[in-house]
Amino acid sequence: MGPDIALPIVEPADLQLGWSRGLSLTSRILAVNLFVLALLGAGLFFLDSYRVRLIEERQSAARTQVEFLVQSLPLVPPDKRGPFIAAFGEKNMSRIRLYAGNDGKLMDSFELGPPTYVFRDPEQEPIRKIAARIIDRVFDFLVLSPELDAFVEPKIDTKDAWPEISEEKAGSATSYVRFAPDLTHVISAGAGSPTGDFYILSTANERDIRLFVRAERFKIGMFFLLALGIGVLLSMFLARTIVRPLRHLARAAVKVRLGRAQEVNVPRLPSRRDEIGMLARALSDMSIALRQRIDATEAFAADVAHEIKNPLASLRSALDGSERIEDPSLRKQLMEVAKADVLRMDRLISDISDASRVDSQLAKAKFEPIDLGDMIEQLLQARENRACDGDVTIAFARPRRTIATVMGEDVRLERMLTNLIDNAVSFSPPGSVVEISATLAEEEVIIRVSDEGPGVPENEREAIFRRFHSERPVSENFGKHSGLGLAIARTIIEGHHGRISVRDRVDGKQGACFEIALPCAAASSR
Numbered sequence: 001m002g003p004d005i006a007l008p009i010v011e012p013a014d015l016q017l018g019w020s021r022g023l024s025l026t027s028r029i030l031a032v033n034l035f036v037l038a039l040l041g042a043g044l045f046f047l048d049s050y051r052v053r054l055i056e057e058r059q060s061a062a063r064t065q066v067e068f069l070v071q072s073l074p075l076v077p078p079d080k081r082g083p084f085i086a087a088f089g090e091k092n093m094s095r096i097r098l099y100a101g102n103d104g105k106l107m108d109s110f111e112l113g114p115p116t117y118v119f120r121d122p123e124q125e126p127i128r129k130i131a132a133r134i135i136d137r138v139f140d141f142l143v144l145s146p147e148l149d150a151f152v153e154p155k156i157d158t159k160d161a162w163p164e165i166s167e168e169k170a171g172s173a174t175s176y177v178r179f180a181p182d183l184t185h186v187i188s189a190g191a192g193s194p195t196g197d198f199y200i201l202s203t204a205n206e207r208d209i210r211l212f213v214r215a216e217r218f219k220i221g222m223f224f225l226l227a228l229g230i231g232v233l234l235s236m237f238l239a240r241t242i243v244r245p246l247r248h249l250a251r252a253a254v255k256v257r258l259g260r261a262q263e264v265n266v267p268r269l270p271s272r273r274d275e276i277g278m279l280a281r282a283l284s285d286m287s288i289a290l291r292q293r294i295d296a297t298e299a300f301a302a303d304v305a306h307e308i309k310n311p312l313a314s315l316r317s318a319l320d321g322s323e324r325i326e327d328p329s330l331r332k333q334l335m336e337v338a339k340a341d342v343l344r345m346d347r348l349i350s351d352i353s354d355a356s357r358v359d360s361q362l363a364k365a366k367f368e369p370i371d372l373g374d375m376i377e378q379l380l381q382a383r384e385n386r387a388c389d390g391d392v393t394i395a396f397a398r399p400r401r402t403i404a405t406v407m408g409e410d411v412r413l414e415r416m417l418t419n420l421i422d423n424a425v426s427f428s429p430p431g432s433v434v435e436i437s438a439t440l441a442e443e444e445v446i447i448r449v450s451d452e453g454p455g456v457p458e459n460e461r462e463a464i465f466r467r468f469h470s471e472r473p474v475s476e477n478f479g480k481h482s483g484l485g486l487a488i489a490r491t492i493i494e495g496h497h498g499r500i501s502v503r504d505r506v507d508g509k510q511g512a513c514f515e516i517a518l519p520c521a522a523a524s525s526r
Helices: 025-041 043-075 078-091 127-142 207-258 275-324 328-364 372-386 410-427 485-495
Strands: 095-100 105-108 174-179 185-192 198-206 368-371 393-397 405-408 433-441 444-450 499-504 512-519
Touching: 025 207, 043 078, 043 174, 043 185, 043 198, 043 207, 078 095, 078 105, 127 207, 185 207, 198 207, 207 275, 275 328, 368 372, 368 410, 372 393, 372 410, 372 433, 372 444, 405 410, 405 512, 410 433, 410 444, 410 485, 410 512, 485 499
Parallel strands: 393 433
Antiparallel strands: 095 105, 095 198, 174 185, 185 198, 368 405, 433 444, 444 512, 499 512
16 A cells, blocks of 8 residues: 555535544444334333333222222122122132231132132243243343332231231222232232221232233344344445445555556446446546546657657757867857757747646636637737748638637637647748638537648548647758647647547648637537
8 A cells, every 4th residue: 555645625524424434334334224223122122111001000900999899898798798709809810808907817719719810930931931031130120120029928818918908098099019920910909998897908910911011022022133134134235235346446546546557447337327336437437537648648758758859969969069170160050050959949848848738727727708700810910910921821711700709718729729820831832822711600610721731641630630740841941840739739629628620621722621610609608
């Protein structure tokens, strides 16, 4: 791994992470899904509130029963009170005990009839029951359920052995909840007659409360485990479809940054139509464009080195010869050659600098409406004043004002036109005419620069736009041009979202016609 590149850019606030910044993307996806499932699992604990309400309802029913017995028992004939109590206990699945006011037990429904409940010995139950009681205790601990006393039958069954009776208030019943040996609930209630002649105690083993809670907890638990399994699988699937391609893209990006591979294959993920697929294709296109730019830069550097070597070699030869030659006239000729080489190098370096910066400068430039008709007219007037075209005449078909208006940077567009006109003049024979026209065709401004030179062969029509292309007229002095003029013009045109091509003249005459198409200002503003 190479060193990290520190960028002086503050991370946007909406992209910053808090406490989770140390977690991987897979961990975050899994945590979010499991958190939702945890809310479902919390339903197990809400069962406790239902259990509490159910116990309270059973206590209230037990108090109502003993209050009913206290009120109704005096109305039953003494010889029928035993069967009445036995039948009442059997119907309500409870044990009814009747105590006299002096603490003695008068009746017991379990002695008058068959028992309505029997406490189960936990040591004799199967292992699944033992496991269920362990789970009960765990959940009771988690929900902070109050610890209940164990239900124990008194050795001497008297009124004072039961706090339900000894603590009862006249006219109202008192109830208690305790645990049976198998952790099922035992609900008891006691009440006394208003005169204090007798007391009634009711006890019932409400096994269905615990069994109901266990059954519902099992259902919710099984559903939670199923949802948990599905959630984990979906989380892993989601992490796989997001994290794995991102990891591959990150590795490819690191390879591009390190530059250790000549060609880095960034996966394009053509089958994906989501944001990751868009990211993959954008990164692939970016890496290809970057590689092309690097290759172009390397080729440009090699071309620059090659082009500079020629004038340097000529300059060195001239300077070395001037030291050995005594003839003033020959020495003067060598110095003229050296001066020409210096000028050639200066022109070459200036053009190289311009060619290397034109892309970046155009990317930062602020485009404004420019009338190319006015620009060409002013450019030709300046060339005429300088008399730099020799015997070549330039004819310009001036369009109506604002017809040939484009969005662009005036300095660069002027440089592009100058290069094209210089190229046309340099290939034009003496006494010939260079024709320039600017017209509007649909949403493009078309500029044509036609000369009467030898023309451009079809197999050379792409090569002439390459840097340092050296096919020049025979009559031109060597080194007068750097070979970058058309390359710079093409770069400027493409930077203005246009295109350039060369073909034969449209009128059938001998010569070349350079055609430039630029979006008109109205189309560029949309």
